[in-house]
Amino acid sequence: MPVDGSTLNKNNTGGLLQNLSALLPIGKTGEYGIILSGNGASGGFTNDPRNFVQVKIAILLPDHLGGYQMGTEQLISDPYINGTQSILVTDFNADGTPDIFMSAENEMPFILKPSIAYMSDGSGKYKKVTLADSVINHSAMLVFIDGKPTVVATAYPLDDTIAGRGTTNAIYTFENGAFKIQSTQYINGVASGTLGRFGANGELEMIRGDVVSGWNGKSWTAMNIVVYPFDGKDVNVSKPIQTIVPYLSTLPEYKDFPANIGGKGLTHTFQLWAIELNNDGHLDVLAGETMWSSANTNFPSALQVLINNGDGTFKDETARLNSTMSLNVEQIDYNPTFLDIDNSGIQTLFFGSQNFYATQRQSNYLILNDGSGQLHVGLHDEFQDLAKQATSFVNSQYQQQGFSTNPDVFFPKFIAVPQPNGDVNYVAIVNAGHWYDTAKTLWQDQNFLVNMPIAFNPTTDFKKNIVMSDRNHSTLMRTWAGNDSFYANNASTSSAHIDGGLGIDKSIYSSSIKNFAIKGTSANTFEVKTNSTLTSSKISDTLVNVERLVFTDSSLALDLAGNAGIAVKLIAAVFGKDAIANKNFVGIGLDLLDKGMSYDNLGTLALGAAGATTSDAIVSLLWRNVVGSVASAADKAPFIQLLDAGMSGGELVHLAADTVFNTNQVNLVGLAVTGIEYTPL
Ligand SMILES: [Ca+2]
Ligand SMILES: [Ca+2]
Ligand SMILES: [Ca+2]
Ligand SMILES: [Ca+2]
DSSP: OOBOGGGOOSSOOOOEEEEEEEEEEOSSTTOEEEEEEEEEBOSOSOOOGGGOOOEEOEEEEEOSSSSEEEOHHHHOSOOEESOEEEEEEEOTTOSSSOEEEEEEOOOBSOOOBOOEEEEEOSSSOEEEEEOSOOBOEEEEEEEEETTEEEEEEEEOOOOHHHHOOOSTTOEEEEETTEEEEEOOOOOTTOOEEEEEOOSTTSOOEEEEEEEEEOOOSSSOSEEEEEEEEBOSSOBOTTSOSEEEOOHHHHSGGGTTOOOSSSOTTOOEEEEEEEEOOSOSSSOEEEEEEEOOOSSOTTOOEEEEEEEEOSSSOEEEOHHHHSOSSOSSSOOOOSSOEEEOSSSSSOOEEEEOOOEESOGGGOOOEEEEEOSSSOEEEEESTHHHHHHHHHHHHHHHHHGGGTOOOOTTTEEOEEEEEEOTTSOEEEEEEEEEEEEEETTTTEEEEEEEEEEEEEEEOHHHHOOOOOEEOOOTTOSEEEOOSSOOEEEOTTOOSSOEEEEOOSSOOEEEOSSOGGGEEEEEEETTEEEEEEOTTOOSSOOEEEEESOOEEEOSSOEEEOOTTTHHHHHHHHHHHHHOGGGGGOHHHHHHHHHHHHTTOOHHHHHHHHHHHTTOOSHHHHHHHHHHHHTOSOOOHHHHHHHHHHHHTTOOHHHHHHHHHTSHHHHHHTTHHHHHHHOEEEOOO
16 A cells, blocks of 8 residues: 555654545546555654655556456556655556656655656556656646646745755656656745646746745745746746735635744645636636644635636636635645546546544535536535445444544545446545554554445436526536526627536526527527627527526527427317417416426316316317317217226326327427427416
């Protein structure tokens, strides 16, 4: 396991300062192994090389029975690395198989070391490569510059007197069979960074967190996120493009918070992730932040949302777009997984962290993005119950051997493992505390890995009703199984694609229906476009799985294969085909069906409203409306017999309404292209 036994001694008891994980794509598309590693801890914050902690990596492979088995030795022959805080997985050598990059990081003690990479060798195994750097990289971020994988490292802000600076803020690319390492300018204080084509015309920018300024003789007075131009080789720190105050430091309630890393009221930005959040074509940024404090264990943490204004500057939209994540949690994952799990083109965010003595403040999260940049907590509180299950499993299996664990002491880290079908399973890392190794006569940390195949699938299991009040210029939005509402505020001037998923979803427009061209193009798909006459607020929407359109003067139901189809067929059968033009009738039918009333029960209700109470009256009514003639006694007899034998009136309505006579007379095929107007209740 990650800390190797041969390096253990009384100073190095095998503790991991960071318990990191990353997914390793393996086998079929959508299948993953799990890489585990971290950086060790011993000897405190010194630079005594005798206390250096060597760490191993471990790789778990799926056992195809829903669990995992150790697979390290199948893939690599030398698992020793120099500690890391960033496990980065991508295909650097472009051979079709992902490689693994472990940027070196050690804080206890501070020791400069080379980074380690495991490169796919073409035989299904990995070759270990020791890089020609010398680093304590607090952060290393994988970004893609024009499709090329690039590692952007941020060196720990070392004082020259501790251990030298080594290779400062290196940028790594893979060129001609080897890693090219390019050192960039040393900047006071920085702990995190990312690089990307954030500019209006794709200009490169380097963004750094924890950039300190305003030394007052005792402490820094500011510690901010700073956006710099990047010329392809280095940052230009003398011309910052923008200085951004970390979210927590913008909140009055934390103005005087006794934060340790920066000082009073200052926020530590430990990670910066470049990610497209609102799908407007301009790369955005998420910042991982904390006011870690030894004096106040209820320190706040945050995920700051910085939306690109389109010109390479950013707007802090945390309060508006990330309102559901609590600030009263432990620091979130340094090495989260961002992955498109439903082929929507939108990434879901997975954060897993081990938390000590902090059950209520645990920071495991599954975060969903609806595509407008609005983030929703998919799973968080649920981990409390899962933690109880995982720890009681460990206790039931291993208590006799002396192991015991308690989520209130060691809250597990939950590693998300998406499945090819979009389900998300978890592996919990359960810390069972210290354990005495009689052979080595020392105490060691012990972790158990517990497989938790919960099969959470947001497409079907996330039932919150989403209100997208602002599209934030997005061209790609999708929601889940709730009844969702999409407003067109700040709609993109380009074409937009919206998928409402399961549930009765509405797209709402703030002008008259006469300004729009509306057309069903294929199953569950409608195009809604503003006419050329409407030059302001142009809309060009492709709506999938969206059931209703709402305009200022009219509403349209599009789900002719769903509730709207039932309402129309049923109204025609019971009230006559002309009645489908009665928008109130359609609206009442939709309202009842959307609330869950069955086709048959609505049929019975409609018969009552039409005054058909006897078997004869029911059959006569349906025959007249569906067949179009007055039924003879012989025509009616078999149906009257069915009713008298116990069939409900509603069931007979259902049968009659679904006949081809009826679907033809209401022109169901045509309605599937135009939709049907209704008056909402
Ligand atoms: Ca490769
Ligand atoms: Ca964006
Ligand atoms: Ca929905
Ligand atoms: Ca839907």
